[in-house]
Amino acid sequence: xxxxxxxxxxxxxxxxxxxxxxxxxxxxxxxxxxxxxxxxxxxxxxxxxxxxxxxxxxxxxxxxxxxxxxxxxxxxxxxxxxxxxxxxxxxxxxxxxxxxxxxxxxxxxxxxxxxxxxxxxxxxxxxxxxxxxxxxxxxxxxxxxxxxxxxxxxxxxxxxxxxxxxxxxxxxxxxxxxxxxxxxxxxxxxxxxxx
Amino acid sequence: xxxxxxxxxxxxxxxxxxxxxxxxxxxxxxxxxxxxxxxxxxxxxxxxxxxxxxxxxxxxxxxxxxxxxxxxxxxxxxxxxxxxxxxxxxxxxxxxxxxxxxxxxxxxxxxxxxxxxxxxxxxxxxxxxxxxxxxxxxxxxxxxxxxxxxxxxxxxxxxxxxxxxxxxxxxxxxxxxxxxxxxxxxxxxxxxxxxxxxxxxxxxxxxxxxxxxxxxxxxxxxxxxxxxxxxxxxxxxxxxxxxxxxxxxxxxxxxxxxxxxxxxxxxxxxxxxxxxxxxxxxxxxxxxxxxxxxxxxxxxxxxxxxxxxxxxxxxxxxxxxxxxxxxxxxxxxxxxxxxxxxxxxxxxxxxxxxxxxxxxxxxxxxxxxxxxxxxxxxxxxxxxxxxxxxxxxxxxx
Numbered sequence: 182x183x184x185x186x187x188x189x190x191x192x193x194x195x196x197x198x199x200x201x202x203x204x205x206x207x208x209x210x211x212x213x214x215x216x217x218x219x220x221x222x223x224x225x226x227x228x229x230x231x232x233x234x235x236x237x238x239x240x241x242x243x244x245x246x247x248x249x250x251x252x253x254x255x256x257x258x259x260x261x262x263x264x265x266x267x268x269x270x271x272x273x274x275x276x277x278x279x280x281x282x283x284x285x286x287x288x289x290x291x292x293x294x295x296x297x298x299x300x301x302x303x304x305x306x307x308x309x310x311x312x313x314x315x316x317x318x319x320x321x322x323x324x325x326x327x328x329x330x331x332x333x334x335x336x337x338x339x340x341x342x343x344x345x346x347x348x349x350x351x352x353x354x355x356x357x358x359x360x361x362x363x364x365x366x367x368x369x370x371x372x373x374x375x376x
Numbered sequence: 377x378x379x380x381x382x383x384x385x386x387x388x389x390x391x392x393x394x395x396x397x398x399x400x401x402x403x404x405x406x407x408x409x410x411x412x413x414x415x416x417x418x419x420x421x422x423x424x425x426x427x428x429x430x431x432x433x434x435x436x437x438x439x440x441x442x443x444x445x446x447x448x449x450x451x452x453x454x455x456x457x458x459x460x461x462x463x464x465x466x467x468x469x470x471x472x473x474x475x476x477x478x479x480x481x482x483x484x485x486x487x488x489x490x491x492x493x494x495x496x497x498x499x500x501x502x503x504x505x506x507x508x509x510x511x512x513x514x515x516x517x518x519x520x521x522x523x524x525x526x527x528x529x530x531x532x533x534x535x536x537x538x539x540x541x542x543x544x545x546x547x548x549x550x551x552x553x554x555x556x557x558x559x560x561x562x563x564x565x566x567x568x569x570x571x572x573x574x575x576x577x578x579x580x581x582x583x584x585x586x587x588x589x590x591x592x593x594x595x596x597x598x599x600x601x602x603x604x605x606x607x608x609x610x611x612x613x614x615x616x617x618x619x620x621x622x623x624x625x626x627x628x629x630x631x632x633x634x635x636x637x638x639x640x641x642x643x644x645x646x647x648x649x650x651x652x653x654x655x656x657x658x659x660x661x662x663x664x665x666x667x668x669x670x671x672x673x674x675x676x677x678x679x680x681x682x683x684x685x686x687x688x689x690x691x692x693x694x695x696x697x698x699x700x701x702x703x704x705x706x707x708x709x710x711x712x713x714x715x716x717x718x719x720x721x722x723x724x725x726x727x728x729x730x731x732x733x734x735x736x737x738x739x740x741x742x743x744x745x746x747x748x749x750x751x752x753x754x755x756x757x758x759x760x761x762x763x764x765x766x767x768x769x770x771x772x773x
Binding site for chain 2: 242244245250326
């Protein structure tokens with residue numbers, strides 16, 4: 182078995198699905214030429230299962246699952262979504278694949294892939310904690326880094342720095358955050374719906 | 377050693393036990409909520425976040441070179457490797473556009489391998505020493521720490537620090553080696569190899585220690601991959617994967633890294649992927665690191681007078697590139713002592729990163745805790761934690 186290039190992986194993926202159930206995957210390229218695959222949120226578990234189980238693809242390892250807020254990234258066209266990014270690796274074939282799912286800012290819910298790769302359990306909890314994206318079907322979706330009663334999703338670009346936590350001030354008298362973001366809604370989904 | 381006890385059939389009353397956050401065997405502020413049935417662990421839920429310092433958030437607030445000292449704090453037991461991971465990632469981002477290309481001087485690349493492998497030695501010494509101490513062998517820990525002091529002395533002469541070095545910079549290293557550095561490192565390695573023989577006699581071949589570790593918390597190769605284990609924990613389960621050899625960065629491709637794998641070292645009672653295999657793989661990796669340090673010293677070109685000389689210099693000019701780096705995203709994987717330290721970096725073309733993401737080995741190692749702890753004896757929990765070489769700042773970041 183040999184390593185496949187990005188285009189071959191996508192071609193194989195399209196070939197595996199019967200034409201009627203082919204998910205609407207799109208190939209994209211980042212601003213510095215890194216190829217990635219956009220997967221519709223509802224199809225991620227189906228695509229992930231095939232990527233893991235197909236003998237030619239064989240992506241048994243989820244190296245990393247992370248995300249970032251696209252709000253202030255000058256993309257064309259501009260977006261307010263949260264990008265969830267999956268970095269897959271095949272230890273047998275020694276090839277890589279980057280998947281992305283775009284989760285809408287306010288109602289962002291993505292099906293959990295923790296049934297496909299158990300390590301996603303932790304990664305998704307981290308993304309939920311810091312970026313406020315919900316993962317449907319996750320066995321234990323609660324904050325992992327921040328305290329359970331923390332308000333807001335710190336890695337969102339419109340995060341408002343809290344002045345205090347449970348009555349403990351973060352700032353001295355008269356001090357203020359120099360560049361605290363002013364935009365944004367304090368009731369981001371992460372704090373609105375506590376698990 | 378760990379009998380396959382059907383917990384449901386025991387019929388006893390379960391007891392909930394808080395292990396940590398202040399427990400000497402959790403290697404920092406890790407809290408495990410352990411449900412026990414008699415002496416057997418029925419459930420183990422790790423609780424994280426006691427050491428969360430928002431390092432990824434800080435990365436979005438400081439300029440590119442200013443983040444290097446924070447990488448020290450991601451994993452202070454191997455700060456050199458943590459520096460290296462971030463710097464390699466930023467260099468790869470800069471190299472994705474020909475206009476901002478960076479060529480790290482050959483001498484700097486050699487120095488990077490020397491310090492990274494020395495730091496791997498000292499980190500693995502902490503790992504194996506602390507694991508022996510957790511199992512009641514205090515003496516080997518002191519021998520390991522004494523040798524680690526030797527590495528710290530070398531680093532102190534090199535950059536003035538003993539724990540958080542801030543030595544490797546984007547485009548090279550902070551300072552050139554002093555005149556005696558290579559000879560002193562060789563001298564340290566020579567006495568270190570003799571000392572390791574004594575260390576192995578003291579603990580590695582000790583029957584009591586072997587019996588405590590053999591066959592405990594066996595992880596199959598498929599489970600190790602599925603749960604995202606990396607580094608020595610992955611190789612302990614017999615998976616042949618080392619980023620230094622398979623996706624080389626820097627000059628590792630020229631050094632021919634040899635990768636030790638777990639193979640049921642404990643003999644008849646041992647199984648591939650048990651605690652003893654993870655312990656021995658670290659010791660074998662120490663030997664390999666000693667060889668790599670010597671190989672890098674051999675490759676070291678003589679110092680040129682100029683800092684940014686492409687061969688004999690130690691620091692390329694990057695100030696201009698870092699004011700206007702290419703826009704885009706990059707992911708780089710490096711092999712730190714606790715396995716893959718991967719950086720995802722998103723740049724919006726400004727002098728401050730848009731997103732910095734660190735993927736660390738200890739974080740994913742914790743995801744297998746509940747699975748692997750079920751059905752083992754409570755006394756073996758410390759063995760398992762020790763064998764994973766957990767460093768808590770790396771989990772919580």
